[in-house]
Amino acid sequence: METNLTKVNYPIEQFKKLKTEVTRFMMMYQFALNELETKIEILKEEFQFLHDYNPIEHTKSRVKTLESIINKVNRKGIPFSIDDIKMHIKDIAGLRITCSFISDIYHIRDMLQNQFGLRINEVKDYIENPKPNGYRSLHLLVEVPVFMSDGTENVCVEIQIRTIAMDFWASLEHKIFYKYTQGVPSMLLQELKEAADSANRLDKQMERLHREISVIKENQAEDEDSEITRLLQNPSFQLPASLLELGRSSE
Template sequence: MSIINWREELFPYKQATDELYIKFNSIKKEYIDLEQHSPIELVQTRVKSIASIIDKSNKRDIHLTKVFEKLEDIAGVRIICKFVEDIYKVVQLIRDRDGKDLTIKEEEDYINNTKSSGYRSYHITIKYKVITATGAKEIPCEIQIRTMAMNFWATIEHSLRYKYNGNMPTHLREKIEACAEASFKLDTEMGTIREEIIETQKVIQIKENLVYEILKNIQNLYYIGKIEEMNEFNKEFIDLYQEGDIEKLNKFNNKLHTMATLYKVSYIG
């Protein structure tokens, strides 16, 4: 049997997950910078360990020399969303990239087609091209898209299934299935107040961005020697912040911005 150079074989899988991590987080950042609700809450990536690859190849009766041809989930990306509705927005974002920087091979909707265990998630298997030192390679990758509640349940269920080697006691399996339904009920109830939550978070994000701009402008004015006015600016900012009126904060920021422009301050990023 030929020896597998695991480090060399797994390197492009790590490169693929690293690049996908950056791309999906860039999408999230774009939504936030535009002060819009991001359907992406969190991005996680992993490359299966050698032990996990061997275990899976044994379970599927795949010869080790064929694992990189047969297994399509060695590279994995998990996208966590706040709401079920966001999952399908992320799915569409990925579909929009099909044929551009990735190729969709398969989609599996375990939300509308829940597994018997209670598992819910949306899976998309893709091919992603990476350019390595030895040339271009197409790497298979499984993208899992789920809510925070679904992810919490799936993490616990996976741990229990691993502990009992797939033979979970009946009473425990029944409890975990009941928890899956309770978890999905939480997602459903949260969906009924989704718009109100999004609006609240949008206001918070606008305020956070505004505070950042104000503090940046105050700092810039400090650098050009307007030290005598710093205490006045800081006191006014604190008073306005505690008052919580975004319109007044915005006017205050415009005043600072005008002063900074007048004194030709170069903004600090």
């Protein structure tokens, strides 16, 4: 009788163990995203406070569903084990950062690596080398240390950094071809690329305008500072009586 009970309970224990392993596996990727999003939020607040400028428009994150992971495992012929999945599937966790200008993309990349010490394992620069359909974005595969109760895990996260224009094009391209499994006709592919090129020209134009306005603002600030300095150095200059009284009252 004991033997029969053991045989019945064995699959249940195995199932519980598998469930725990899978749950822990999925939690690691969510924790890695939480860690990254906290770092990005710090960057945003620091930029806004110190520079009165925020290069990050918004972020979006996701962890693949278990069903999506299993489908990819089957499609790629990967052995169904936790270690093999971690080794061969690198986009289980994804973070998309949308920036204002192209230069912001590389600035954020450098900060993620230098200031937060993230290890970048792979870089795919689709801005310098767009895909044939015109897709542009900077893809990074980074390792994020996640501190679990039984040790530290280095979790791989795919980060995509792109401008608003790049994101606009990519989002609409995805909607247009969602669940379309056939090859894209060459005429439509050419139109897609032309639309992406138009978005790229807009990116470059807006960045140029931003740069030129920044120079004008800096020159104006320097002129104002110079004017104040000249005024204070003038021997005949006197502060208004109201300001002198205010200064005395605060002593």
